[in-house]
Amino acid sequence: MNPLHLAILLLAPLFAASDELDAVIVLYRHGDRTPVDPYPTDPYRNTSYWPVGFGQLTNIGKQQHFELGKWLRNRYGDFLPDKYSEEDIYVRSTDVDRTLMSAYSNLAGLYEPRGGQIWNANIDWQPIPVHTKPEKEDPVLAMKKHCPRYNQLMSQLFLSKEFQNIANKYKELYEYLTQMTGKTVNDIAQTEYIFNTLFIEELYNYTLPEWTNKVYPTGMQELAQLSFAVPCYTRELTRLKTGLLINEFIEHMHEAISENADNEKKRKKVWMYSAHDTTVANVLSALRLFEHHCPPYASTVILELKHNENGLRYVNVLYKNSTEARQMRLPECEENCPLNNFVALLRDVTITPDEWEEDCELDRIDPATMSMMKQMIVIGSTSIALLLTFCILIYILCGTTKKSQQTYFRLPDSEI
Incomplete structure (x- = not known):
């Protein structure tokens, strides 16, 4: 690294030492889990091989989020009070066991009960609410509410020359996986599911079948990483898939700095979202920051809204996919991206609930047509x-x- 760049990185925190936080938005993937859906010929398909049922959070996953909660407490200890209050934080999760359990584990690390909040001397834990909504009714965080227009655009994407070339390139791989797994594999998403299952089995020190040597990890990894870019491959797809969540992020920021008394109940210090690897990838894609990879367990996207001594409000974006968080720079904006610029850069993918309902209809006609x-x-x-x-x-x-x-x-x- 250039010595000048290194010096800037080391001194950057000093330049912003006097700046203050207004709000923090945290989005993370759940922790370690068992395979969701083992393939038909999987030698470890029986649940007896696993500590919990398929797709469930393991003790390792609970510990990962407990540690992440402690990391968040250490980072935001001067901003977020030690004592839990519903006025300070709002937590939302997708309606899935592993994400709900990750949220509770995270909060156990973030809020150790103190004083009057100790309700049982034998349990160093306190219940903190986590809000959710059925997946099929949730277009914001689960992103699974039916959207005909989005499905139509995805079909058109897969029929495009680029994706037809990808299908042709990996045709032999699909055929090989179909033969060996007993499951029909003919697209990117199905390849990623098998890749993920093999990854978990390897993580748990199980010996993989001999046939996998030919395609795992090298032969499948590129497709597995690409699969996380596909849901938001275009800005129009991004708008319909992730735009509601981006709109919610921006609303939270505006609420945090609003002087309107009506917004006092909405104003929080921290907004926390417990979700999936696809959610992490989708948000990074919306921010134009996604680099093809498989977001690991407990990977976290953080948006920090700050203001300096001159009253300028700006947004820092951080991505934590390992021990430390890495500050990210949005295209066409500096690392400390002014709030107005941040909002403007995301305008093409930001969508309100009413607009989403209208734009999801198939009879919607695009401007060119x-x-x-x-x-x-x-x-x-x-x-x-x-x-x-x-x-x-x-x-x-x-x-x-x-x-x-x-x-x-x-x-x-x-x-x-």
Whole structure:
């Protein structure tokens, strides 16, 4: 590393020492878990091989989040009071056992009961609420509420030349995995599921089947990493997939600095979200910060809203996928990204609940198509008007010709 760059990194905290926090948003992946869905020929498909049921948080996962909670307490101890209060923090989780349990484990590390909050001398823990919503009804954090327009765009993406080339490139891999696993594998997501299962089994020191030597990890890793980029591969996909969560982040920041008394109940110091590796990747994609990888257990995205002595409010983005958090720099903005710039850079993917409901409908017409339809309507209307004008002129001309040819008129009979 360049000595000047190193010096800047070392001195950067000193420059911001007098700056103060206004709010912190924390989004993390759950901790260590068992495989969600072992493949049909998996030698470790029986639950007897595992400490808990499939897809469940293990004791290792609980400890990972307990430690993350302590790390957060150490980092934000001067900002977030030691004593829990519902006025300081709001925690939300997807409606999945492993994310809910991760949230509770994290809070156990973040809030050790003190004083009057000690309710049982034998238990160094206190219950703290974690809010959730059924997955199929949650478009914000679970991101699984049905959105026809998003599904249509995904279908179009997979039919694109780029993804057809990917399918052709890995056709033999898909066929090989299908043969060896007993499960039909024909896309990126299915490959990632098998890769993830093998990764966990290897992590637990199980001997992998001999056939895996040919494709794991090297042959599958690139696709597994790519799979986390696919849900937000375009900005329109990102807007429909992650835009509601980004909108919520921005609303929290505005609430934190609002002087409106009506926002006092909404104002929190920390907003915490317990979710999945896909959620972490989606948020990083929305921020244009995702580098192809598989987000590890307890990986964490942090948004810090701060202000300096001049009153300038700015956002720091950090990504913790190991022991320490790494500060990230948004494209087209400095590391201490001014709040107004941060909001402007994310405007293309930010969406409100009403807009999301409207834009998810399949009868929604995109601007380009609407413009083309307007042009066609104008051209059609003009053509019809010209045709009618032509017909009227023909009618008039024909009528005039007939009258000019009629030279004899019968006079009325005088007797009548």
